[in-house]
Amino acid sequence: MWSAGCSTGEEPYSIAITLLENVPSDWDIKILATDLDTNVLRTASDGVYTEDRVSDLPEETLKQWFMRGKSSQAGQVKVRSQLQQIIQFKQLNLMQDWPMKGQFDFIFCRNVLIYFDRETKTMLAKRYAQMLSSRSWLFIGHSESLNQLSNEFELVACTSYRKNT
Ligand SMILES: C[S@@+](CC[C@H](N)C(=O)[O-])C[C@H]1O[C@@H](n2cnc3c(N)ncnc32)[C@H](O)[C@@H]1O
Numbered sequence: 525m526w527s528a529g530c531s532t533g534e535e536p537y538s539i540a541i542t543l544l545e546n547v548p549s550d551w552d553i554k555i556l557a558t559d560l561d562t563n564v565l566r567t568a569s570d571g572v573y574t575e576d577r578v579s580d581l582p583e584e585t586l587k588q589w590f591m592r593g594k595s596s597q598a599g600q601v602k603v604r605s606q607l608q609q610i611i612q613f614k615q616l617n618l619m620q621d622w623p624m625k626g627q628f629d630f631i632f633c634r635n636v637l638i639y640f641d642r643e644t645k646t647m648l649a650k651r652y653a654q655m656l657s658s659r660s661w662l663f664i665g666h667s668e669s670l671n672q673l674s675n676e677f678e679l680v681a682c683t684s685y686r687k688n689t
Contacts, residue, residue, distance in 0.1 A: 526628045526655070528618060529636030530557035533568025533611075534577070539632065540607045541589050556624065558616035569613040571603035618648060627657035634683070635665035642673070649674035656687045 527536040536557035543553050559565050572593075578586060578601055589607060593600035616622065618636070631652050637645050652662055653676040662677060662685040664670070670677055670685055677685035 525555050525630035525632070526624070527555060527557040528616075528631060528633040528652075530559050530565075530568055530613070531561075532564045532573075533557065533571060533613070534573075535632055535634065536568070536611050536613075537571065537589075537603055537607055539630075540610055541585065544606065544610075553610050555611045556628075557611050557613050559613075560615070560617050562615055565613050565615055569608075571608055572597075572600055573602075575599055575601055577601075619644075622651065622655065624655065628655055628660060629657060630661045630663065631656060632663045634663060635668070637664055637668045645670075646673045649676065653677065653687055658687065658689060660687050661685065662687070 525539065527539065530536050536555050540553070540555055543551075543555075547553065557568060559568070575592075578590060586601070589604050590601040591604060593602065633648070633652065637648065640648065649662075649670055653674065656662065661680075662670075664683050664685070666683055668683070670679070676688055678688055680686050
């Protein structure tokens with residue numbers, strides 16, 4: 525799957541946790557996480573967050589997927605390597621060429637379309653459709669919509685779209 529506009533990594537790590545906790549262990553899960561901004565990507569790939577960023581997570585989830593910092597790292601958590609192993613962080617400008625060849629089963633592009641004008645959103649929806657395998661999924665943000673931008677997706681739930689063919 526692809527997290528397009530992953531910012532500091534919360535999105536791809538949350539998806540990785542959800543997948544590892546819910547799909548059969550022999551599934552080959554690979555997540556590509558991209559962003560324009562190399563600074564946020566550095567934070568994302570380090571996977572170190574202050575404890576307040578994860579305070580809403582159940583204690584069991586915290587224990588399983590994060591390590592608590594000690595002494596000079598007190599007050600911080602670091603994601604466990606099992607999560608980092610399935611995520612590849614890369615710099616990518618959505619406005620330029622996309623070098624990926626494979627087809628994705630899911631694309632998350634939450635709270636990214638908001639940056640673009642109507643014409644660009646239409647173009648991005650078309651390009652996302654080309655990158656998805658048949659009947660695969662596109663997730664966008666709660667304040668976003670593909671209404672009147674694309675006829676290649678059906679709306680399944682408020683932020684969840686499925687490719688038509
Ligand atoms: C509001 S954040 C969304 C983060 C994440 N998807 C979420 O919902 O938690 C938007 C991200 O889009 C990235 N972005 C903006 N324009 C971009 C572009 N042209 N190409 C790639 N990423 C872009 C920004 O750098 C930022 O990290």
